[in-house]
Amino acid sequence: MRKIIHNDKVFTVFNYILAALFLLIALYPLWYVVICSFSGISAIVTGKVWIVPKDVTFDGFKRMFEQKEIWSGYRWTILYTLVGTGINLVFTIPAGYALTRKTLPFRRAINMYFMLTMFIGGGMIPTYLWMDRLHLVNTFWIMVLMGAVSVWNMIICRTFFESNIPEELIDAAKIDGGSEIGIFARIVLPLSKAILAVMTLFFAVGHWNSYFTALIYLRDRGRQPLQLVLRTILLTSQMMTEGSGEQFDQLIFELQNMKYCVVIAASLPVLIMYPFIQKYFVKGVMIGAIKG
Amino acid sequence: MRKHAGMKATAVLLSAAMLVACGGGQGSTAGTTAAGSETTAAGSETTAIPDSGSSTTAAAEAAGFFNEEGYPIVNEPFTLTIGYTADAGQGDWSTMDWWQRLAEESGITIEFVEYADGNAVSLMYASRDYPDIAIHAGSDKQIADAAEAGDVYNLEEYLDYAPNWKEYLDANPLVKASITFPDGHIHSLPAIQDRILYEMRDMWMINGKWLDELGLEVPTTIDEFYEVLKAIKANAGKGSIPENVIPYYVRGITNNIGGALDLINTYGIRVMAESSFATIDDNGKVEFNYANPDIKEPMEFIHKLVDEGLISKDGFTDDRPQAQAKSSSTKEPIVACYSEYAGGGNGEVALMPLDSGNGKTPVFRAQTSTLMRNRYTVFKTCEHPEIAMRFANMIAEEDWTVYNFFGEFDTYVDKNDDGTYFVKDRSDLGQLFNYSPQNWAPELMTRELSERIIYAEGHVDYGRNEAANQYSEWMIPKKNLYPTFVYSDEKRDRISELAGDITPYISSTLSSWALEGGIEEGWDAYIAQLNSLGLEEYLDLLQQEYDRFLSNAQ
Numbered sequence: 063m064r065k066i067i068h069n070d071k072v073f074t075v076f077n078y079i080l081a082a083l084f085l086l087i088a089l090y091p092l093w094y095v096v097i098c099s100f101s102g103i104s105a106i107v108t109g110k111v112w113i114v115p116k117d118v119t120f121d122g123f124k125r126m127f128e129q130k131e132i133w134s135g136y137r138w139t140i141l142y143t144l145v146g147t148g149i150n151l152v153f154t155i156p157a158g159y160a161l162t163r164k165t166l167p168f169r170r171a172i173n174m175y176f177m178l179t180m181f182i183g184g185g186m187i188p189t190y191l192w193m194d195r196l197h198l199v200n201t202f203w204i205m206v207l208m209g210a211v212s213v214w215n216m217i218i219c220r221t222f223f224e225s226n227i228p229e230e231l232i233d234a235a236k237i238d239g240g241s242e243i244g245i246f247a248r249i250v251l252p253l254s255k256a257i258l259a260v261m262t263l264f265f266a267v268g269h270w271n272s273y274f275t276a277l278i279y280l281r282d283r284g285r286q287p288l289q290l291v292l293r294t295i296l297l298t299s300q301m302m303t304e305g306s307g308e309q310f311d312q313l314i315f316e317l318q319n320m321k322y323c324v325v326i327a328a329s330l331p332v333l334i335m336y337p338f339i340q341k342y343f344v345k346g347v348m349i350g351a352i353k354g
Numbered sequence: 355m356r357k358h359a360g361m362k363a364t365a366v367l368l369s370a371a372m373l374v375a376c377g378g379g380q381g382s383t384a385g386t387t388a389a390g391s392e393t394t395a396a397g398s399e400t401t402a403i404p405d406s407g408s409s410t411t412a413a414a415e416a417a418g419f420f421n422e423e424g425y426p427i428v429n430e431p432f433t434l435t436i437g438y439t440a441d442a443g444q445g446d447w448s449t450m451d452w453w454q455r456l457a458e459e460s461g462i463t464i465e466f467v468e469y470a471d472g473n474a475v476s477l478m479y480a481s482r483d484y485p486d487i488a489i490h491a492g493s494d495k496q497i498a499d500a501a502e503a504g505d506v507y508n509l510e511e512y513l514d515y516a517p518n519w520k521e522y523l524d525a526n527p528l529v530k531a532s533i534t535f536p537d538g539h540i541h542s543l544p545a546i547q548d549r550i551l552y553e554m555r556d557m558w559m560i561n562g563k564w565l566d567e568l569g570l571e572v573p574t575t576i577d578e579f580y581e582v583l584k585a586i587k588a589n590a591g592k593g594s595i596p597e598n599v600i601p602y603y604v605r606g607i608t609n610n611i612g613g614a615l616d617l618i619n620t621y622g623i624r625v626m627a628e629s630s631f632a633t634i635d636d637n638g639k640v641e642f643n644y645a646n647p648d649i650k651e652p653m654e655f656i657h658k659l660v661d662e663g664l665i666s667k668d669g670f671t672d673d674r675p676q677a678q679a680k681s682s683s684t685k686e687p688i689v690a691c692y693s694e695y696a697g698g699g700n701g702e703v704a705l706m707p708l709d710s711g712n713g714k715t716p717v718f719r720a721q722t723s724t725l726m727r728n729r730y731t732v733f734k735t736c737e738h739p740e741i742a743m744r745f746a747n748m749i750a751e752e753d754w755t756v757y758n759f760f761g762e763f764d765t766y767v768d769k770n771d772d773g774t775y776f777v778k779d780r781s782d783l784g785q786l787f788n789y790s791p792q793n794w795a796p797e798l799m800t801r802e803l804s805e806r807i808i809y810a811e812g813h814v815d816y817g818r819n820e821a822a823n824q825y826s827e828w829m830i831p832k833k834n835l836y837p838t839f840v841y842s843d844e845k846r847d848r849i850s851e852l853a854g855d856i857t858p859y860i861s862s863t864l865s866s867w868a869l870e871g872g873i874e875e876g877w878d879a880y881i882a883q884l885n886s887l888g889l890e891e892y893l894d895l896l897q898q899e900y901d902r903f904l905s906n907a908q
Contacts, residue, residue, distance in 0.1 A: 103679065103683075107676045107679040108676060108679050109676075131446075186473075190477045191480075191481050194481055199483070276470070281437075281469065282448075284448075294470075297442065298442040298443045314442075314443070314675060315678050315679070318675045
């Protein structure tokens, strides 16, 4: 008996060590970004920054906040995220619900149609041409309408409604005289806070992190979201141009430290938001997945 | 982002439904699209955008719509849409002083359309959603394709509206040949930066302060150079020479910026690291000195320096910022000799090419960047190409070109009565990126104009100009450089394919010889490998294209 207990302990200790190791592997890149944002440029590029910040300085943050593009990027990202997430929710959640209703005509066909878009897309150029004809290129709306319905998330919603809202409940509401929209708004939605929270998080993070739509469809630097500004800074910092001179060299050099500051500025809001919504996370996604 | 991929098609459907909603929003949020959406109408159904220019010109002139000479260019409101990709780190063009002043004096309203990267530019060409003018937006191929579809003006037909350009191109047939497309037309104007210091890529520098401390002269021969490096190493930790001193820093062998080409050139071997790696011999034949056995001698010398710790091995894997951190950007120098755009103000002096003792005259690296192509393409969406060309002519005026590159008059530049310009010292050079488009605009800095520019002592170009004048007697002449020009369609892809195989192989092989030696034993295998990668075909194609280029110049 004693021997087994001893083995158990070894196993546990071993597990902890292994888990700690994985934790380190996952955390180190993040830690590296944090310490680099506070370190001197020469120390960073010559590889002296390793465990703790070297030549501690706030120059990177100072330079970053002097860039008006960062501020305007922040403003637009917040706006795109708020409006875009709102539109996503308005389109995705009711669609998911409607597809659970057996009374919906052509339910299977509509389902198939939605599913099809997960596998077949028009491609970049046809999509662009289409958006161009709709006069959406270089407008605010392209940023919030592009991908208004996410089929993937819609299926999660559908599964959630199917497994959590009993048919009988809806029947009962109907007998009490509820209309379809009334039932959805007053009965189903209040019972689905978990999935609403999760969807909000999914969509909001998606909008917050997205840069590709802006890259392709926006033509005006004044409206770029933060991630595109960040991308430009990261790319510039790796650039090597042949024709340019001193000004450019100096700029690239300064970016070696500023780029880490921008990474932090760009991810902090999401990092802060996560813990608050996390408690709904397991409830929302897992309930649907396991019971469905 | 799994969901994004899945929802594109759905989005198309939905956005159609949302069109009503967008109509209202567009007016308020879309500043620059107003002009863009008008122009796209032309590209929607028709196969070629109608050449509206020629038919309306006469009427416009009759009505006094624009002036053939003098400023403003237009008498009535007129808008030019300029599509561009900015230089890395460059500010927003629509807020640049230089553009705003140009717009004021010309009377033209400029609307900017910025393409965030190559993807956005490709979409512009693919959808034929052209601006009026593309500045640094579009590759040779994209412009050539658009020209074939009839969407681009032949600018040589409108050169009468741009006398500055006409005069310059007539006087410089090689420049004209460079910007002439294989179809025989000029589809875009270049940026000209024909200052002597632009012919030079980097200065070769050595720390003069340390030489003084050691009582040594600036070396003039390879043997002296070797002794100096050894002396610096031997005196590490004494005086201002740090303990961890790197006597000679090179970033690989073939890197155009920071490589060891200066040292190879000093043996009288013309090697370049611009895209083709090829040069031209004195008889007009394409030569390829990376496959010339003469290169063994300098390579062996480099290996000796690496072996004795006089060249840092780290340099072979460093990237650009790392190189800068060790050399020009540090306040406490650790590198004695290096090659950079400008020194870090640590007492560097320009090191002239050294006498190698092999009887050949040393050469010094030059570059073709005095001419930068595809800076001003006018599309058929522009109703008045004459106005666009007058505008290009305005940019090419001396004052506007000087203002573009050095900054505002009075504050940064003084214009003297004798036609010279005095460029004042400024510490905020990086800020220029936010005031003007610099080399991205079709500026016209001719050699003649550049000789009338006087730099304040302390301005970064002052030292470079001095150095370039010193280097000029060794600099590889322009006729020996493989020029920049538009390759023909059928050869372009093959040339870049071959170059993509050959040049990295050369770089890595030379680096490994520098680090581990073995050039004598490995040489035959190296040549055999180059041949199997298609070196012969490569040089043949380059020769054919070069001959075509020369025939354009006649």
